[in-house]
Amino acid sequence: MKQIIIIGGGAAGFFCASNLDKTKYNITILEQNSDVLQKVKISGGGRCNVTHACFDAKELVQFYPRGNKELLSVFTKFQPGDTMDWFDQRKVPLKIENDNRVFPESNSSQTIINTLLNEIQQKNVEVKTKCSVKEIEKLDERYIVTTSLGDFEADFVIYTTGSSPKSLKIIESLGHKIIDLVPSLFTFNIKNDLLKELPGTSFENAEISIPKLKTEESGPLLITHWGLSGPAILKISAWEALSLAKVKYNFEIEVNFISKDIDDAEELFQNFKQSNPKKTIGLAKIFDITNRFWQKILEVSKVDLNKQVAQISGKEMQMILENLCKKKLQVTGKSTFKDEFVTAGGIDLKEINFKNMSSKILPNFYVAGEVLNIDAVTGGFNFQACWSEAWLIAQDLNSK
């Protein structure tokens, strides 16, 4: 039987092994750590956000700042619905949450780990832990994989090492081009009086733009101890990962906390003024924001909280509206989102055949997962890319 060596015991490596035909191949997974599937274990805050309930490939690829074009054909063959079926067939009930993220009903990543472990056990897949791959040598159509536990011969290599710089060096030395790694998915550090003493304040739908990059995003926004976070920030951090690294995370953003055009906001203000002239401005409920944030807006706009609404001058109103709808804030750095770091960069996608995830440079050599220059926003998309790519590899090898 031909020998398949899978390098990396993470989501992509295990899902691939789980779908391979054991009657055709001897399969071995080499993992440098003492435990496999470590990232799955900590994923989704220990609950493992397995995938995202988005079943249209064209819609799905919109969540991938890098890899969106290439993944379209991959998702037409294996998409979140297929992932959910796959786990369902293995008696793992999954649930779709309100925001379309999909988790195991058990709320435990261990359920996903146990399923993958059980699957590879049934397929007699050998797992070698504490086995660090040092070098790969190509001998005609075969490979010698040199590790801390000795050499392994392979008819087929499946490279699923995640984004460790060391393993990118190994594949670079075999001729693949590597796009530099930069962080994706981070929150913005901002020091500004408007955000002071308000951590935990959230906005259902805000608009964020980076004028210098002519880019904008919208979505929920959260004030943190360090600055701003929430889906709107994470999305823009992922899409602009390369540009923001270039400016060393120093740039200006403009925030519209209420997602309303400034003229529409003014109309709301004027209407309120007419119908509630005697109301104290500090207690007025004109916009859909918390009282504390409203009072902070008044404070930074230098408006006396005890004034009656009718006494608010045109100049004061403009100041309030500017701070609400067009607030300029200087970002001075970044923080990691819940340790959920994801990196942009990795193997250049031009050198991969996305019909089956094979290398265009190395024969009988396949690649999947975070080692590729593919990454997504949060929500289960990063795992989905692993599952889909790994499934394609298994189909290709099973059909040989």
Ligand SMILES: Cc1cc2nc3c(=O)[nH]c(=O)nc-3n(C[C@H](O)[C@H](O)[C@H](O)COP(=O)(O)OP(=O)(O)OC[C@H]3O[C@@H](n4cnc5c(N)ncnc54)[C@H](O)[C@@H]3O)c2cc1C
């Ligand atoms: C805290 C956190 C939470 C996350 N939560 C989610 C989530 O809920 N949903 C989601 O979709 N995504 C999530 N992600 C992203 C997701 O975990 C990754 O996209 C995914 O794990 C990538 O899988 P992979 O198999 O490509 O790589 P990895 O999971 O990184 O696996 C690669 C494996 O290869 C091994 N390896 C590397 N080099 C060598 C070598 N030279 N020799 C031998 N072995 C080697 C590594 O030790 C590792 O075990 C999260 C990430 C983090 C950090």
